Amino acid sequence: MGFRLATVGTALLACSMPVTAWEWRGEAGLEGRYFTAGPGAADYWHNGSAYLQGQLLHEWNDRRDLFTFTPFYRIDENDDQRTHGDIRELMWIHVADQWESRIGIGKVFWGVTEGRHLVDIINQTDAVEQQDMESKLGQPMINLSVVRDWGTLDFYLLPGFRERTYGGVDGRPSLPLPVESDAARYASSAEDKRIDGAVRWQQMFGSLQIALSHFSGTGREPLLFVNLFEFQFEPYYPVIEQSGMELQYLLGGWLFKAEAIRRSGNRFERAMHAADVGFEFTQPGVFGSGLDLGWIAEYLWEDRDERFVSPFASDVLVGNRLTFNDIASTELLWGLIWDPDSGDRIYTLESSRRFGSQWRATLEGQFYSRIDASPGVPSPLSVFADEDMIQLEVIRYF
C-alpha cells in the first residue's frame, strides 16, 4: 500500500512539473581582425564585424517533441558578401523508442578527425564566416534515425541545395575575381531543386566505433570556371556519389582516428580518393597541475594531384591542445599543417577564456608560410599568401 501511494505521489509530482515553456536564448559577437602581412589588394589592415544569433526552443510531450529555431545574421565592415543571414536551424524533432525523426532545416556533423572533415557532407560550408571552414549553412532535410542493437541507421532526404558562400572582391581573403553565384551551373537539370539523399550507419564494437556513409546528390564543393567576358568566377556544381568511412579506436589515453572517402560522378575529374588518419593523445594533469595536454597528429592524403584543386595531396598536421581546467575554462590550441613537397605551412592558433558568467573571448591567429603567390605557380593556398591575421572576438550570451 505504502508503495502504491508513493508511486501515485511520484506520478502526480511528474504531472505537476511545469511543461517546459518557449525559451529564448541568444548570443552576440563582436570581431576584429588585423592583417599582419599588410593591406593587400583589398587595401585595409583591419576589419570589424558583428553577428547576432538567436535560438528559440520548445519541448513538449514529455521531451518526445522538440522545436528549435536558430536565425543568424552577420554584418561586416568591408565585405558586403560577408554581410549575410541564414536560418541555421528550424527543426522539429520527434523521438520514439527505436527511432527519431528530424524535419526542417538543420545541421549534421559526421566525422572524427581534426585536420579535414572529409566525410562531413550534409551541410554546405558558410565559407565567408571563418577561414577554418567549420561554419555551415542550414540544410533543409527529412532525417529518420533508427536506433537498434545493430547500430544507428540514418536516412536523409535533402530537398533544396545551398550554394557555397564566397567573400566579395573587398573581402579578405578574396579570389582574384568575384564569384558570381547567380551564374552558378549545375550538372543536374533540376539545378538547385534536386532532392539529394544520404544514408549513414554507425555502430560500436567495444572500443571501436565505426561509421559508413553514402551521399548521392549535388556536390557541396564547386569547381570555379573563369568567365573572361564577364571577368568573374562561375561555380559549377557536379552531381556526385560519395562513400565515406569513419573509424575511431580508443586505447587508454590514445584515440586513433581515420576518415576516408571515395567521390565520383564529376565529369571533369576522375574518381577521387582522400583520407585523414591520425591520433589524439591526452595527458591529464601535466606539469603537476590540473592542465590537460593533448597531442594531435594526422596525415592528410588525397589522390587529386593537380595542385590547384586541392592543397592537401600529402600533408601532415601536428598540434597541441592545452586545457587549463580553471574557472574561466581557458583553452589553447595550436596547429601546423605542413606540405613536405611544396613546403607550404599553415599555422593556426586558437585560445579562449570566459569572463564572468556571460562573456567569452577568443583570440585566433592564422599564418601562412612559404606559400608561393607568384602567378606562374598556381596553388589553391596562394589567395591566402598575404592573409596572415590575428582575430579577437568577444561574445556575449544572453
Add this chain to the structure above:
Amino acid sequence: MYRLIGMVIAVAVLSSGVMAQTQTPEQKGMDIAREADRRGEGFGDFEASMKMVLSSRRGDRSERELRVRTLEGKKGEGDKSLTIFDTPADVRGTALLSWSHADRDDDQWLYLPALKRVKTIASRSQSGAFMGSEFAFEDMRAQEVDKYTYKYLRDEPCGDLTCFVFERYPQDKYSGYTRQVVWMDQAEYRVHKIDYYDRKQSLLKTLSATDHQQYLERFWQPGRMEMVNHQTGKTTELLWSDYRFNTGLGESDFTQNSLMRAR
C-alpha cells in the same frame, strides 16, 4: 512485512558480527562496499539538478548549473548517465554521456552544440577535472564495486552515528589516486567523508557529504557535497535539488542521438 524485513536485517547483522571474527579486513571492506551497493540498487532511473560553486583560495567564486539524468544498468551492465550544462552561458547545451562498465573503461562522449559534434573522451582523461572543478571525472561517475579493492580499518563515531572507516584502492591504472579513505555510516551505508590520496601518497582532497535525504523511502542521496583541495586551497560545492525518481527514462534517452537533442 516490515517486521520480517527487520528480522532479516537483524539476522544479517548478527551473522556479519559472527563472520567478523574470521574475516580479513580486505573481505570486510569489500562486504561493506557490496552492502552499500546493494542498498543503492533498484532505483531504476532519476533526474536531478545540481549547482556547482567553485571557489579559489583568494575567494573568487564561480557557479555552474547542470542537470543529471541517470538510468540504472540492467544485470551486469553499469549505469548510464547524461549531464546537461545550463550555465555558464557559453557552455549552455553542452552535454556529457557516460556509460559506466564494471570490467573496463567507461565510455564517455561530449556533445559540442555549436559544432553539432559528438566527441569521444579518451578514458585516461578521467583523472582530469570535471568542468574546472575540484571533482575529477572519476569522482563523478558511478562507483562500481569492482573498480576498487578494499580494506576495513576501524569503526569511528561520525556525528551522532557510527561510521565504518575503510580504504579503497582504485584498480584502474589511470586513476589519479593511490587510495581513498571512506567514512560510511553503519545505519544507512551513506558516505559522509572521503579522503583522496594522490599518486605521491599525499593527501590531495577531502569530500564531505551532508544533508542526506531519503527518496522513495529507500534511497539516500546527499544534498550537499563539498570537495576541498588541500594542495591548492580551492573548493567545489555541489548542491543537489529536484531529485525525481522513476521519471520513465529509457535506453533511448542515453544514446548519442539523445546527446544531440539534450537541452
